Amino acid sequence: MPFVRFIGFSVVRAWQGFWRNAMMSLAATATVVLMLVLLSGLFIVLTGLNSGIQFIESKVGVTAELVDNLPITSRDALVAGIQELPGVTKVTYVSPEEAFRRLQESFASQGKTLETGGANIQLQATLEIELANPSFASSVGDALGERSQITKITTQQEQIDKLLGIINVIRTAGLVAIGLVGLTVLFMIVNTIRIAVYSRANEIEIMRLVGASDSFIRWPFILEGVMCGLIGAIVALVLVAIVWDPIQPIMFNVFKLPFAVGSQFLATLSALLFAVGLGVGALGSWISVRSYLSSAA
């Protein structure tokens, strides 16, 4: 029961304190919202890019163009040899006819018809080599380069590296931005709570003189900071939920976000927003109250 009374006392005092110092509390809460919205944006973009790159990675393979008129026996021996290479999961032979059919399908899917003007398009036979992991692309490519039956090797490693580079830049820039906004929020909360503490210096002195423990003095202020974080997280989450509907199709169609991840996306984001909001609120007010209490007798 004493603990319940302590919690009740602290929550009521924190709520009263929040509204007594309403302008500063709301300003601090608004900065929390700003930080959390930025964090949500970064989270959405990075999740999309990560899932996009995973989709692309799953499609990464090596394509080897074969010399013309390669005998079937040589081709089969080549395929068997490639299948033995580390990291190779599947090797598929694509004949020139199959390649031409795919080209026609590709045009058809864009609503066009492949016009050859009567010319006979001669595509090359290829081997499509699927890999267990994109990191095998260069070693497999090197191994294939030594074979005389192969005229050209194509990997998508360069594109993947470029995409990874862009993602890393976005991630770093986003984290720096979040860090700066986070520091601003921390500073706002430290000052909000400091003002609250100083405006109630008389009350705190009375509390000390009548024998209130440090916990009874400290926790209402810490909860006041937590309240800024909590309200900020709720507002940020509502904003994200509002824009989630238009964002969802982009995440699934453009970034190929798996549906299993998509269904947990909001839950994961909510947990992140609440953890960060409450954490920053509690840390800011704790820093503020700690410095005041340790200086007072």
Added chain:
Amino acid sequence: MTTLLSRPEAGAVATEPVISMVDVGMTYPNGKVALTDVNVTIPAGDFVFLVGPSGAGKSTFIRLLIRQQLPTAGRVVVAGRDVSRLRRGQVPQLRRRIGIVFQDFRLLPNKTVFENVAFALEVTGAATATIRRRVPQLLNLVGLQEHEQHLTTQLSGGEQQRVAIARALVHDPAILIADEPTGNLDPVTSWEIIQLLIQINDLGTTVLMATHNQEIVNAMRRRVLALEHGTLVRDEVGAAYEREY
């Protein structure tokens, strides 16, 4: 049976002083010497005046008792606790054994009389039932039961000091320290406050009152501790404000 204020047992008066200062000295970090070699023992149930000119060391004397400061020399024992040896977490327990009132009352202006007194119980985790029982008892003792729903800003100075006294007594302290409690009051109201302090002392609480009010000290003829330049120059029972010999 619950008593309003606890009266010390007869045997305890002689054996267990409420305040004991042994060779106490206090020098501030800037080198100013506030107290030198102070030796005082105040038994339970006593009524003591602490007198002296401004800057004599009265405030430091009180701050040492409530552990707002630690002595730089000697030993201060209050309600059986050596204040220098208390850990930070034990200080609140000491302060619940000490009631304190000030010249400027130090009430919360946005709270009612009841809430001001109840506040001292709330912040120490008292149960609601305890608060509902204890606060009216104390307001009755100080004669403010009719004003419990008034804001303290609606009260006269004397009434505000009564609220402060009620608040100081909520934890049934062993000692009530009054720092210039009549300093802001007119003579008639001052005497009303003194009567209340006498009544509280009669109920068993030790009272230590710092004052400049010669008339009251001379009329009461209680024990007087006189400080000058940080030194205890007089410790006399049944004395006047000034030395009479």
